[in-house]
Amino acid sequence: MTQTGRYHHGDLHDTLLQEANTLLSEQGVEGLSLRKLAERAGVSRTAPYHHFRDKNALLCALATQAFQQLDEMINRQLHQAGSQEGIQDFVREYLRFATENPEQYELMFGRTIWKSGEPTDELKTIAYRSFRHYAERLATLLAGRLPARTDSLRVAQASWATVHGLCRLLIDGIYVNREDIETVSEQSIALIMAALSQPSA
Incomplete structure (x- = not known):
């Protein structure tokens, strides 16, 4: 054999x-x-x-697998509408996932595939789907809480960009050390929670 x-x-x-x-x-x-x-x-x-087929296909498969884990995390942590604890758990787990798997995180969102490589259809599908699930669940959580004429999609984009930016700073070690992860995580949660608590106009 x-x-x-x-x-x-x-x-x-x-x-x-x-x-x-x-x-x-x-x-x-x-x-x-x-x-x-x-x-x-x-x-x-x-x-x-x-x-x-080649290294690009392998990298896309790895990124696809990582996005599947992210999508499962979103569905697990944000499945209960109105649960602020779900948001808190999601942000903590997101930061933990990114900092414990920096190479995989870089594949998911970095230049190697999206700019220098060629993302597969499967990768693009799961990447867009995971953010759509995040936006949909956040919109449910925000229902009745946002000021008038506020676009919940833009709030989802802004909140995700905040967490993603923290991940990049933590991974690259530019401004914070790894022992500060929990402190930074709590601050990011506080910012998101402050936005969620704004009453409708």
């Missing part, structure tokens, strides 16, 4: 993604290649190409 023969097709695909995530965390995008992935998974050098 060949090394590849140890795996069913679906099992090998999952194994390759798991090993690719490990390589990505250890060596970054530059250190990830299909050849290294084959060596890490213990399969022939051609085996990964049956699942990923």
